[in-house]
Each structure stands twice: as C-alpha cells, then as structure tokens.
Amino acid sequence: MASAARFYQVSKGFNDGSEYHSVLDGVELTLEQGDTIALTGPSGSGKSTLLNLMAGFEIADSGEIELGTESTKHWKDNKWSEFRRRQLGVIFQQFNLLTPLNVKDNIAFPLHLIGQDWSPWCQHLIDKLGLSGLEHRSVEQLSGGQQQRVAVARALAHKPMLLLADEPTGNLDQSSGLQVMSLLSELASEAGSTVLMVTHSSECAAFMQRHWQLKQGKILEVSSVQSKEA
Numbered sequence: 001m002a003s004a005a006r007f008y009q010v011s012k013g014f015n016d017g018s019e020y021h022s023v024l025d026g027v028e029l030t031l032e033q034g035d036t037i038a039l040t041g042p043s044g045s046g047k048s049t050l051l052n053l054m055a056g057f058e059i060a061d062s063g064e065i066e067l068g069t070e071s072t073k074h075w076k077d078n079k080w081s082e083f084r085r086r087q088l089g090v091i092f093q094q095f096n097l098l099t100p101l102n103v104k105d106n107i108a109f110p111l112h113l114i115g116q117d118w119s120p121w122c123q124h125l126i127d128k129l130g131l132s133g134l135e136h137r138s139v140e141q142l143s144g145g146q147q148q149r150v151a152v153a154r155a156l157a158h159k160p161m162l163l164l165a166d167e168p169t170g171n172l173d174q175s176s177g178l179q180v181m182s183l184l185s186e187l188a189s190e191a192g193s194t195v196l197m198v199t200h201s202s203e204c205a206a207f208m209q210r211h212w213q214l215k216q217g218k219i220l221e222v223s224s225v226q227s228k229e230a
C-alpha cells in the first residue's frame with residue numbers, strides 16, 4: 001500500500017542566538033495510508049516541530065520528507081500551499097477559527113479556496129458533529145467543545161489525505177475532549193484520512209491504532225493494534 005508520509009533521516013534544530021539545539025535527530029518514519037497514530041513525548045521533545053515539518057510550516061535542516069508519492073525536497077512555498085489546501089487538514093489546540101464568520105462559513109471557507117462547494121459530506125459532518133441548527137451562529141458564541149467540533153468539520157470538509165492534530169483536546173474538559181476524539185476518529189476514518197495526532201492524554205491516544213513516542217530526537221513505536229493482536 002502507498003504511504004501517506006515518509007521521513008528519511010530528518011533532522012531539525014533551532015539557534016537560540018549563540019547555540020544550535022538539535023530537536024529532531026535523523027527521524028525515520030512511515031505513515032501508511034489509513035493509519036491513525038498518537039504521538040506522545042515529553043514537553044519540548046519536538047512533537048509540534050515534527051507536525052510543522054509535515055505541513056511545511058517549517059523546513060528540515062537535513063533529510064527528506066515524502067508526502068503521498070512525492071518528494072518535497074524541491075517544493076517551493078506555492079507547492080506547499082497547494083498541498084495544504086488540497087491534501088491536508090489541521091486541527092490546533094486553540095481551535096484557530098475565523099471569528100467574524102459563522103459555523104457554516106468557517107467550514108466552507110477552505111473549500112472555496114480550492115473551488116469546491118458545500119456537499120452532502122459537509123452536511124453529514126454538521127449532523128454527526130452535533131452542529132445542526134448552529135450553522136448561522138458566530139463561532140465566538142460557541143462553547144470550546146462546539147468550536148473544536150467546527151474545527152474538526154473544517155479540517156475534514158475536503159476529505160484530506162492527511163489529518164494533523166496538535167493536542168486537539170488540550171483546551172477542553174475531559175468529557176468534551178473524549179467526545180471530540182471519538183467523533184474525530186470516526187469521521188477521519190469515513191473520510192479515508194490518515195491521522196497523526198499529538199496528545200499528552202493516554203485516553204485520547206487510545207482512540208488511535210498506533211502509538212509513537214518522541215524521545216531524544218527519535219521516534220519509538222510504543223504499540224500498535226496489529227502488534228497487540230499478534
């Protein structure tokens with residue numbers, strides 16, 4: 001099966017003015033299409049950095065990143081933007097919704113950027129995410145859990161190849177967080193999206209099939225449904 005993403009010896013670090021600090025140190029990873037993976041690791045271990053590299057928000061110091069069947073080695077900014085618009089969904093801890101817009105317009109906005117219209121799939125997302133009746137409400141008037149459910153709909157509206165989520169339940173209480181996780185994993189599966197999710201919560205990680213840990217700049221596979229069954 002084709003992979004959704006591969007890292008070959010990817011390294012990334014940052015200068016704090018005088019010194020270079022290595023964060024990712026020759027990371028090797030493969031996300032197979034349809035994988036759902038929870039990424040954990042200590043604070044500062046580089047989880048968000050890894051997601052940022054996969055989305056092209058940051059560029060690796062060395063190594064190579066493949067997305068789908070393409071190497072990103074020579075991608076320019078416009079190619080990364082095109083990839084993000086068409087093939088990527090991103091969910092952040094802080095929701096990052098367009099606050100002057102209502103629920104429906106927040107979900108439709110990224111679709112319009114790629115020339116797509118509202119579809120039965122979008123309506124399905126609204127219904128499943130419990131947003132029916134709230135379509136015309138400003139997102140500022142929603143609870144945190146409702147806002148994150150809008151963010152899930154927005155991220156999946158174009159059925160992205162890859163869904164990246166950075167602590168999507170970090171700002172929610174436990175019950176809203178688990179509800180969002182359950183819907184996110186079910187709808188990502190319906191969309192056919194591969195999921196890589198950063199989380200500090202073992203309960204959230206349990207919604208994913210595989211569990212990776214980032215430690216000392218490298219990925220360790222902690223568990224997978226396949227290996228549990230083996």
Ligand SMILES: Nc1ncnc2c1ncn2[C@@H]1O[C@H](COP(=O)(O)OP(=O)(O)OP(=O)(O)O)[C@@H](O)[C@H]1O
Pocket residue numbers: 014015023041042043044045046047048049050
């Ligand atoms: N743009 C940047 N400039 C300088 N240093 C950075 C930058 N981005 C990240 N870092 C540093 O890289 C390290 C890894 O950061 P990152 O945010 O990826 O960790 P994390 O595992 O996601 O942490 P947390 O769980 O606390 O969110 C940290 O030491 C951080 O300060």
